[in-house]
Amino acid sequence: MHTLDGPERHVLFLNWRDTRNPEGGGSEVYVERIAEELIAHGHRATLLCASHPGAPRDETTESGLRVLRRGGRHTVYLRAALLYLAGLAGFGPLRARSLGRPDLIVDVCNGLPFLSPLWARCTIVILVHHVHREQWPVVLGAFGARIGWWIESSFAPRIYRRCRYVTVSAATRDELALLGVDPGRVTVVYNGTPELTPDTAPRTPHPSLLVLCRLVPHKRVEIALETVAQLAAEFPTLRLTVAGQGWWETQLRNLVDTLGISDRVHFAGFVSESEKHELLCSAWVALTPSLKEGWGLTIVEAGAVCTPTVAFRDAGGVTEAIVAGETGLLAHDTADFVAQVRSLLADDVFRHDMGKAAQSHAAGFTWSASGNRFADLVRAVTDDGPRPAAGYRTP
CATH class of the missing domain: 3.40.50.2000 (Glycogen Phosphorylase B;)
Structure with missing residues (x-):
């Protein structure tokens, strides 16, 4: 069990899916394992994601991670903003109590981000697993690909221009640099590996x-x-x-x-x-x-x-x-x-x-080491308390 080396923080992860989702993959594993590591460090963690058949609306895992499932694959983005703003404004008591007021939002971008700097009044970190330049045409076709790529390559970097980035490889950090994201604002936190026999x-x-x-x-x-x-x-x-x-x-x-x-x-x-x-x-x-x-x-x-x-x-x-x-x-x-x-x-x-x-x-990649690095980032970006909607500016 880790010890808390700073004040307890409530970290809200925004991701379009969770590991129980039939379409869940490595991105979802990463988010939930990092959340569990932060809980082991003494923080609170909530995951807001899309609902899917067979999964409860609200759930707390054995590790203490609270999972809130709202909306669908596309509407979860809007539901995240509405749920946060309901709590901030103090109305909708049931919704406000279910989410709480996070100290830090980890906005997970799987091609499309949650655009949390536009509506959240707390510290924001954007998590990018990889850049989707090659994938947009495969998934959406030519017209949809142009829109998706514009959002990811132009619009999102502008919205998150004052936020800290996290990614899972140096390769993605280099790709983000091509989109105008200063590598000095990007922290690489690798995936861990479960202990397998x-x-x-x-x-x-x-x-x-x-x-x-x-x-x-x-x-x-x-x-x-x-x-x-x-x-x-x-x-x-x-x-x-x-x-x-x-x-x-x-x-x-x-x-x-x-x-x-x-x-x-x-x-x-x-x-x-x-x-x-x-x-x-x-x-x-x-x-x-x-x-x-x-x-x-x-x-x-x-x-x-x-x-x-x-x-x-x-x-x-x-x-x-x-x-x-x-x-x-x-x-x-x-x-x-x-x-x-x-x-x-x-x-x-x-x-x-x-x-x-x-x-x-x-053997060189463990979730404990990844969790320690992410916990260091949480402490660094929240030491000065909540920040306005523009997010975190690197010194």
């Missing part, structure tokens, strides 16, 4: 690959499927497990049929933490074909159980989650991706040595 499940007796992600277009699971198709003749017993769920699953299943690899691919759907652990342990190689990642949490989780990962060199934070050529392999294009996977499947010694190096690398 490598021998929880044995390796499969046959060559096996694992993709663990949300099933959405920008994760590019298609590349993993194409890899299996191209390597099938060379590795007749090769199998791929796709763990995760999402609205793009039908298209992926159709591609499996088109490629003629339905007997080689298993869609596992949503998996529990224990099931995920077993899959990571049993796979020979993990694949992260994603277009962009702020960090690549599953890469380090795989490394923790001696499973190396193949990803793309231009996919952002994965270049820090992987030490290229030592703990995993980074590809330049799809053909190179297939070649890198082949090299790991074909050489048992190479794969084993890389897995052991990946485990050593993963």
